Amino acid sequence: MPELPEVETICRGLTQFCVGAKVVGVRVYRAGFIKGSKNHRDLFDTLTVARVHRQGKQFALESVCGRALLFHMGMSGSLTVWPSGSTPAKHVHVLWSLARNNTHFELHHKDPRRFGYVRPYSSMQKIREDVWSRLGPDALCVQVDDLVSIFKNKKLSAKACLLNQSNIAGVGNIYADETLFQSAIHPLRRAGSLSRPELVKLIHHLQLILNRSIWGGGSTIQDHQDAAGKSGTFQNCHQVYGRGGLPCMKCGAILKQTLCSQRTTVFCAICQPRRTQK
Numbered sequence: 210m211p212e213l214p215e216v217e218t219i220c221r222g223l224t225q226f227c228v229g230a231k232v233v234g235v236r237v238y239r240a241g242f243i244k245g246s247k248n249h250r251d252l253f254d255t256l257t258v259a260r261v262h263r264q265g266k267q268f269a270l271e272s273v274c275g276r277a278l279l280f281h282m283g284m285s286g287s288l289t290v291w292p293s294g295s296t297p298a299k300h301v302h303v304l305w306s307l308a309r310n311n312t313h314f315e316l317h318h319k320d321p322r323r324f325g326y327v328r329p330y331s332s333m334q335k336i337r338e339d340v341w342s343r344l345g346p347d348a349l350c351v352q353v354d355d356l357v358s359i360f361k362n363k364k365l366s367a368k369a370c371l372l373n374q375s376n377i378a379g380v381g382n383i384y385a386d387e388t389l390f391q392s393a394i395h396p397l398r399r400a401g402s403l404s405r406p407e408l409v410k411l412i413h414h415l416q417l418i419l420n421r422s423i424w425g426g427g428s429t430i431q432d433h434q435d436a437a438g439k440s441g442t443f444q445n446c447h448q449v450y451g452r453g454g455l456p457c458m459k460c461g462a463i464l465k466q467t468l469c470s471q472r473t474t475v476f477c478a479i480c481q482p483r484r485t486q487k
């Protein structure tokens with residue numbers, strides 16, 4: 210599933226291509242992909258895109274009249290811009306035809322594994338109240354004091370605490386492992402045992418890594434593409450994710466691999482010691 214940098218990359222592309230564009234047609238190839246509505250007008254038909262909003266790994270388009278579309282990218286979803294009249298690839302479930310400044314183009318929502326969806330809402334306020342109210346602060350904006358109160362007295366592991374979207378929104382397996390490695394924090398340390406200076410370090414590395422990944426167009430492990438169809442490059446900068454059994458890039462020790470919250474977790478036992486917990 211795309212994490213914050215991949216979703217932010219998609220959102221920046223949609224802002225560039227789609228804001229100010231009017232939807233002049235919608236084709237739905239798989240009805241079940243649309244949740245909660247069967248009306249094409251709810252899919253922005255005849256409406257103009259006004260803004261793109263993101264919270265953690267989720268994003269939505271808002272029209273000039275205030276209606277909104279919430280997107281879920283599933284495990285392998287992509288939302289890419291194509292010239293008008295393009296033949297949709299296999300697994301494209303929704304196709305929007307758009308026009309801006311006399312230029313016509315299309316937006317194709319493809320999802321081979323079908324875990325994603327599109328859900329229309331009457332307003333962004335409704336999305337914020339019904340869906341995003343369950344999410345914690347966005348990982349790019351979370352403050353040290355927020356993190357201190359999120360981690361305080363938590364008995365679960367530091368990694369599980371980072372992965373829980375109701376604590377912090379946007380961090381998944383890649384960026385949790387990379388952040389904990391750079392912060393020299395063992396992923397299985399009890400969250401409540403982290404000191405304020407350790408959390409200051411964690412937030413610094415978290416936001417640095419997320420921003421670097423956004424700058425690199427996100428991490429393309431399998432399917433991630435930006436709106437222009439370009440793959441990300443940050444996978445080439447991963448220090449631990451996907452490298453279990455290979456040498457640590459800092460100390461040369463063999464990286465360990467374990468399970469945490471049912472997710473494969475890679476760390477260096479030398480660089481991320483599991484200190485005595487209180």
Ligand SMILES: [Zn+2]
Binds near residue numbers: 480
């Ligand atoms: Zn190491």
